[in-house]
Amino acid sequence: MLRSIPRYLVHLLALLAMAFCLAITMGAARAQTTLLNVSYDPTRELYRDINREFISDWKARTGQTLTIRQSHGGSGSQARSVIDGLNADIVTLALSADIDAIAERTKKLPDQWQKRLPQNSSPYTSTIIFLVRKGNPKGVRDWDDLVKPGIQVITPNPKTSGGARWNYLAAWAFADKLFNKDETKVRDFVGRLLNNVPILDTGARASTNTFTKRGIGDVLLSWENEAFLALKEAGGDQFEILVPSLSILAEPPVALIDANVDTNKTRSAAQAYLEFLYTPKAQAIIAKNFYRPRDAQHVDPKDLVRFPKIELVNIDDAFGGWSKVQQAHFADGGIFDQIYKPGR
Amino acid sequence: MSSLARRPWRAHSILPGFGIGLGIAVTALSLIVLIPLAALVIKAASAGPAGFVALALSPRTLLALRLSFGAALIAALVNVIFGVIIAWVLVRYDFPGKKLLDAAIDLPFALPTAVAGIALTAIYAPNGWIGGLLAPWGIKIAYTPLGVVMALIFVSLPFIVRTVQPVLQECEAELEEAAALSGASRLRTIWSVILPPLLPALLTGFILALARAVGEYGSVIFIAGNLPGISEIAPLLIVIRLEQFDYAGAAVVGVLMLAISFTLILSINSLQALVRRRLGYV
Numbered sequence: 001m002l003r004s005i006p007r008y009l010v011h012l013l014a015l016l017a018m019a020f021c022l023a024i025t026m027g028a029a030r031a032q033t034t035l036l037n038v039s040y041d042p043t044r045e046l047y048r049d050i051n052r053e054f055i056s057d058w059k060a061r062t063g064q065t066l067t068i069r070q071s072h073g074g075s076g077s078q079a080r081s082v083i084d085g086l087n088a089d090i091v092t093l094a095l096s097a098d099i100d101a102i103a104e105r106t107k108k109l110p111d112q113w114q115k116r117l118p119q120n121s122s123p124y125t126s127t128i129i130f131l132v133r134k135g136n137p138k139g140v141r142d143w144d145d146l147v148k149p150g151i152q153v154i155t156p157n158p159k160t161s162g163g164a165r166w167n168y169l170a171a172w173a174f175a176d177k178l179f180n181k182d183e184t185k186v187r188d189f190v191g192r193l194l195n196n197v198p199i200l201d202t203g204a205r206a207s208t209n210t211f212t213k214r215g216i217g218d219v220l221l222s223w224e225n226e227a228f229l230a231l232k233e234a235g236g237d238q239f240e241i242l243v244p245s246l247s248i249l250a251e252p253p254v255a256l257i258d259a260n261v262d263t264n265k266t267r268s269a270a271q272a273y274l275e276f277l278y279t280p281k282a283q284a285i286i287a288k289n290f291y292r293p294r295d296a297q298h299v300d301p302k303d304l305v306r307f308p309k310i311e312l313v314n315i316d317d318a319f320g321g322w323s324k325v326q327q328a329h330f331a332d333g334g335i336f337d338q339i340y341k342p343g344r
Numbered sequence: 345m346s347s348l349a350r351r352p353w354r355a356h357s358i359l360p361g362f363g364i365g366l367g368i369a370v371t372a373l374s375l376i377v378l379i380p381l382a383a384l385v386i387k388a389a390s391a392g393p394a395g396f397v398a399l400a401l402s403p404r405t406l407l408a409l410r411l412s413f414g415a416a417l418i419a420a421l422v423n424v425i426f427g428v429i430i431a432w433v434l435v436r437y438d439f440p441g442k443k444l445l446d447a448a449i450d451l452p453f454a455l456p457t458a459v460a461g462i463a464l465t466a467i468y469a470p471n472g473w474i475g476g477l478l479a480p481w482g483i484k485i486a487y488t489p490l491g492v493v494m495a496l497i498f499v500s501l502p503f504i505v506r507t508v509q510p511v512l513q514e515c516e517a518e519l520e521e522a523a524a525l526s527g528a529s530r531l532r533t534i535w536s537v538i539l540p541p542l543l544p545a546l547l548t549g550f551i552l553a554l555a556r557a558v559g560e561y562g563s564v565i566f567i568a569g570n571l572p573g574i575s576e577i578a579p580l581l582i583v584i585r586l587e588q589f590d591y592a593g594a595a596v597v598g599v600l601m602l603a604i605s606f607t608l609i610l611s612i613n614s615l616q617a618l619v620r621r622r623l624g625y626v
Contacts, residue, residue, distance in 0.1 A: 076587040083589070099591055157570065160587045199487050199569040202583070206566075215471035216487070332590065342571045 010137040033269050034067045038074040038088040040162060040252070041205050042226045046093070046289040053285060054276050058269065066269060074203045075162035082257065083200070089261050089270045092254040094162030096120070097322040099255050108259035122251035123277035127312055128163075128170040130242040131211065131220040131227045138218045142244050143174040146219060147192040154217035155197055156207045158330055163204035164328060167221040168194075170248040172329075173313040177246060191339035212239065223250070225290035228306065249312040387595035399596045404572055405581065408597075411489060412578040413604060416557035419496035421502075423553050424546060427504025434505075435463065435512045449505050452498055457562030465494055465567045487569030491576060495563045500553035507549035511542055540623055547616040551609055558605055 051068040058066045075094035082088045083105050103109050114121045145154050156164040173189050179185040201207040208230050211220040227241050261267040281299035287293045287303040319325045329335045468475040468485040486492050523533040561579040569575040583592035
């Protein structure tokens with residue numbers, strides 16, 4: 001019987017059957033909702049804990065089994081992946097300029113995305129502090145010690161690292177206060193600080209490794225959470241955290257990508273995920289992972305005492321917002337390019 | 345007759361399959377190489393002539409290009425010397441562990457370059473095994489242009505060894521013995537008997553090593569220090585442009601690298617043709 005059917009038809013049928021099976025399996029996989037959270041470098045540990053908690057929370061509320069996939073990398077390059085078409089449901093990046101770039105270039109979310117969630121869409125904050133070697137052999141106390149000759153400062157490149165942009169702006173804010181907004185002096189101050197940087201890594205994690213593993217530099221400018229993590233890993237007897245007199249309030253924002261969640265049909269889960277970040281349960285996890293919670297009410301006091309009180313300047317008040325900062329300081333030929341001239 | 349004078353557009357070959365062979369070759373080459381490269385050039389063109397020139401001639405770009413190509417040239421030259429010696433030892437002598445050594449040559453191929461970069465940095469950093477020995481003498485390798493050269497030597501070593509090795513295998517040891525018997529000094533034997541037949545293969549290996557080293561990113565990024573104008577390689581400049589969402593600027597640096605590489609490879613290839621003719625190969 002089979003012989004009477006032309007051979008190519010048999011092949012075609014087999015192929016169709018295979019395609020059918022594949023479609024069914026993929027359909028089944030799709031029916032179980034999947035969220036993709038595209039995030040920046042140091043949040044691996046944080047979102048691993050958050051996701052576990054949210055999946056069980058979502059299951060209890062809707063009966064749906066949720067899968068959450070994570071992607072981590074430098075904040076800027078993660079934004080670029082989303083711009084280039086990475087199908088992210090949620091982005092949780094290091095600074096709003098990166099989500100602004102997604103909104104501006106893809107129109108996949110509205111320009112006013114940051115107004116959609118409480119507190120500038122930032123469910124937690126962090127700041128920039130110093131990590132020095134045990135005993136602080138160079139006697140560093142504040143930002144103005146970092147411009148002294150002979151001090152080596154480790155920070156990543158602000159052009160490639162979101163964290164490094166916060167570092168740079170924190171130094172700028174300090175100098176701004178010190179010199180009473182005399183911009184020539186501020187430029188000179190930040191320029192001298194940058195000239196004390198012997199290695200410019202591309203990301204925050206790489207800089208941490210240069211400082212802790214390669215033993216280079218006297219001071220590491222670091223995310224507060226990253227510094228705590230480094231202390232925890234090193235066992236606490238090699239480095240110490242130093243709190244400068246003034247630093248910057250870093251507000252890493254979160255957003256859902258409207259066009260993507262609508263095609264993926266994941267809007268309700270994505271929205272719930274973002275709102276979950278503001279709940280007491282999530283806030284406690286956030287504090288446990290060394291980020292500063294917005295709502296400390298239900299946080300373990302043990303996790304709170306490690307956040308010292310620092311005078312924190314806000315990017316909107318001190319610099320007029322990220323889009324302005326990005327243009328003035330970090331664009332090609334901007335202030336960073338003007339004041340940073342190594343090898344000359 | 346005029347029809348005799350007119351040349352056909354291609355010489356007839358007695359080998360069959362020219363048409364289909366060429367068709368497949370051109371299609372494959374287009375899909376894999378030419379179309380992506382054309383896209384790169386088109387992207388770079390979107391920067392406009394003024395933007396292109398301004399970016400191409402900016403001191404930072406020029407310094408990065410100088411470092412990338414300079415370090416790659418040095419690395420390839422170093423590998424010419426050590427590659428030939430390694431190939432020579434592997435072909436001409438028998439010793440225990442030869443198979444292992446032979447296999448180890450290819451390791452730089454197999455290793456993810458980031459792993460190589462981290463390993464090299466760990467060793468050559470001021471607190472590493474070798475870096476620690478050199479530090480008291482004031483010699484720094486990691487986080488200097490010297491570190492870039494070290495990483496490039498590492499990733500491009502196999503090319504020279506693997507191109508020279510088979511040619512050396514073909515050379516008969518009897519020739520060298522004959523030269524020695526005819527009274528040639530050892531140096532003369534190396535210079536006039538061993539090296540000339542190796543030269544074409546050596547040049548091929550040199551091109552491959554150079555090309556590999558110029559484009560290397562993963563390993564260099566860890567050991568370079570990445571200071572603009574000092575230890576910043578051109579591929580990093582491309583990545584930095586991309587991080588700023590400046591696709592056209594990234595493409596401009598890419599096109600510059602492509603143009604320089606192409607010129608270099610073309611001139612070495614013609615040098616190779618010259619050498620082959622001199623030596624009496626076809």
